[in-house]
Amino acid sequence: MALRLREIALQLDEKEELIPVKIAAILAFDVKKIASWKIVRKGIDARRKPDVLRVYTVDFCCVDEVELLETNNHVTTLSEVKNKTLLELHSLESKPKILVVGMGPAGLFSALTLAEAGAQVSLIERGRPVAERIQDVNDFWAGGKLNGESNIQFGEGGAGTFSDGKLTSRLTHPAIRYILQRLVDFGAPEEILWQAKPHIGSDRLRQVLVNFRKYLISLGVNIKFSSCFTGFEMFNQNISAGIINDSEWIECEQLILAVGHSARDTYRLLADNKVKLEQKPFAIGLRVEHPLELINQIQYGMKNHPQLPSADYRLAWNDAETQRGIYSFCMCPGGMVVNASSEAECLVVNGMSDYHRDASRSNSALVVSVNTEDFSATDVLAGIRFQQKWEHAAYLAGEASWRAPAQPLLEFLEGRGGNLDSSCQPHVVHADLDICLPSFVVSSLRQALPVFNRRMRGFVGPEATLIGVETRTSAPVRIVRDQHGESLSHKGLFPTGEGAGYAGGIMSAAIDGINAATTIIKTNCG
Template sequence: MVRRSVDARKKPDVRIIYTVDVSVDGNEKKILKSCGSKRTTIAPNAYYKAPKAKVPVTERPVVVGFGPAGMFAALILALAGCKPVVLERGEDADTRNKKVKHFFETGELDENSNVQFGEGGAGTFSDGKLNTGVNNPRIGWVLEQFVKAGAREDILYDAKPHIGTDVLLDVVQNLRKRIQALGGEVRFRSQVTGIQVENGHLSALEINSTEILPCRDVVFAIGHSARDTFSMLLDAGVPMESKPFSMGVRIEHPQSMIDKSQYGSCDLPLPPADYKLVCHLDNRTVYTFCMCPGGYVVAAASEDGRVVTNGMSLADRNGENANAAVLVTVNPEDFPYEGVLGGMHWQRELEQRAYAVSGCYKAPAQLVGDFLGCRPSTGPGSVQPSYKPGVTWCDLHDVLPEVITDALAEALPKLDRNLAGFSDADAVLTGPETRSSSPVRILRGENRQSTVGGFYPCGEGAGYAGGIMSAALDGIQTAEMLIQEMENRYGQ
């Protein structure tokens, strides 16, 4: 099987479409000819081969951050024989899982071990969707590495592959063990708190404000939530700029309602349905993002006193509800704060306002009917919110700025035209969803280095990826460039 997808365009006549490789007895040309106009030719997938360093590497490269970008950069460097050192501020996935569960149950947050930070990065407590809009020969290779590390084989052929948090927790640990077996070193609870630059080139990293690690080549894959690290890098003179991003809320519906809308009354054993909606308003776009079929809205805070939402699913996607972010695009001209980190300060302000609603990590929530009617909600309707440690019913207009609430109010009824029931009065809005992408870009040149030599900004936080797969691809391509650079240096 090469590919499996669901075609629900003519619901309830839903088809599961399989693309398969076959061997034929007899004359292949004749068989193809007999297919007439129904014949389609499929090019075989281009095969990617991870590079091997052609010269011995004496100075070990460093990777900061062990999310998808850092993890795949480290894997490529390890496979090439470069024995990378990985520095990750969070904890290993098992310890992190306990901390995250504790936070969901008690509201006690560990600022370095949470849904954003720790082994596997922001992608670990996720739905583990692996789609990407880009076409890159490395995609098949990345999927194979996930399967080698314990993901189900169906990600190799499903049109919309996903892994699920329960499986990802093992997958990321197995990827780490593979890097270690190849001579790499992974250090948890190791936050980079400073950089040293000599003659325009990186010379050392400061770890946990105490240790100095001399190094020449560093892949910086810190994700979009490392706000203290963004500030530190800006102060150290690393060039960066502010960029547009999106903010909004999570919306929750019964999964059965989404299935009915997408599949009609079809009784095939189909996977829980997903959706992707977009609405272009006069000066901005409202769209759904990171849809989690049968999933849960999660508390994705990484800073004390700030509330932020996101979504995750388990491998079987068997939760009662479906959820997705409903996001509004915002541009640097909208930011109420000046400077490169203006977007980041705005995110912080909204997360702080959300915390203030309850004085704890319960997220502000409102029913769609009440939101559109501009009245506070006092409790749930037919949909029970899945967010832990619980929600506080309120009016989201008190939390989110007008630029977002106005766009959501205009777009929700319009989105309902494409997915019946989307703006149902009982659907639940929980927020704020502030961290869908990075509010900054750390600049890099053609050689993937900053103007600070040896500094390779990479992944989502640096503004070059959005999602697990694209972050992994950026990590791989950055590591390839670094290997080439080291070969040039050591080969001379």
């Protein structure tokens, strides 16, 4: 048996070696009785800044554990450690042929689950392997042409490859610990297992992806890059094959479609083939960028400290009058803003950071909820056209040069001054951001910014810059599925991950991929 103690607080200048002493003091016993200990969770408590604390949950083994539990039964933060199986996975007796489309977190984790269960898996990806993809993105940022098939949205690893690699999720699901452990197996830093807000960073994630791919190949997964899913065939009312690049057929008994939210041509293909789709709300807005030290000062009461990670934040406000939510999204401390476009003349931005999060600026999206009524059309693809309209407006505002339109926050809010500093790749152009967004989004942001400034004093100031536009917060279409995750209209088709409209973020997309694989495994087990 082992015991777990939560809420062990350390001052910033106290070393982690002190943890056993703290445990012994809280539980009033001799520290020499602790045989071993390990951190299972670490977070920050900045409620009394600048007196910031590190807060730990620790598992430890000691002599007389039963007695210690009994004598400390008033300590609500003490418990026995219950060993749980990471995730119950089934194996297959037959070897069904499964086609997985898309190598983002949803596609990768579904392929992994299926291949380990014994299925014959083909995994296709329209973009290029990670090393070539990095080159394509760097060329684009350096002023080259946008590669429509290999960019920030498309290619090995999916949309999250160039990201902050945040692995947080609002879900509580048994697969979360399992996914983190598998990422560590493939080379992610071990601390993601115990951090309260785990993150890998774009630089470390790239190596993880290469190891992930090698492992899938060792399991016999047939991986094909530069292979776009362009159609499918049905036989006896069940999916029977996927078509690649209009020229190659891959037979399958089930097809997992994990194409992400930017595969607009794939949505069109599904609509043309009468796959059941529906409109879906999402959110659009701008990226805001501040100096890293300013955000640290606001959140921690100090510009930096070797024991503190670069500070993040989460802001949200509901406008009671318009019923719209305005909130920060995908915060990247010590990172950079990136041009994340994937389509000709449609400019979209996002944020990413490296493992150390030590770049000089911190950024976050500030977005406003968009309802399906805002699309002003009833067809299922209207949300995509809505996104395209504002991405094209941003492209033009950026002088059709792929530089992102940007404006000092103070100028956007009050028409006065402020700096135009941005880390954005490949640079920004000073522009009027009012013309890049619907007027209801602009006015919602103007209403929310003073509210956010009251919560984080200094958020609105001369050093903040706004960059446009952020439109790909989640899928603009839902590929409707039943309670098992199968398409309502097409048997054997499993729309999965963010593109299906049921997940958002790396962790939830990966969980959705595992769920789809598990359903398929159970179906094939009879």
